[in-house]
Amino acid sequence: MSSIMRAQQDMLERMNQYAELAGGSAIQPAAQLGSGAPVSGIAGSFEQALRSVDAEQHKSSSAMAAVDSGKSDDLVGAMIQSQKASVSFSALLQVRNKLTGAFDEIIRMPL
Structure with a gap:
């Protein structure tokens, strides 16, 4: 077997491995793992x-992947979903920061 055919065979095997990994259920949204x-x-x-x-992030990722792969032509919907995920993540971070600040204030209170 020539080196070119061996390289092609290796690349084909890697592509098959990646296809199996991408199609599997190794990564799932947290809402499904409750x-x-x-x-x-x-x-x-x-x-x-x-x-x-987390579910919003996964919806956004799947919508963007569908547009990137050509399975969907709803670019506007994918961008809106991406912005919704971004806003919800930012809001979650703000809530976390407020809770952390409140906890720090409670810790510093004199008894």
């Missing part, structure tokens, strides 16, 4: 918000 029992209180609310933002 334990089933909802947690109440502030922790449950924050976890629910975190899972919602």
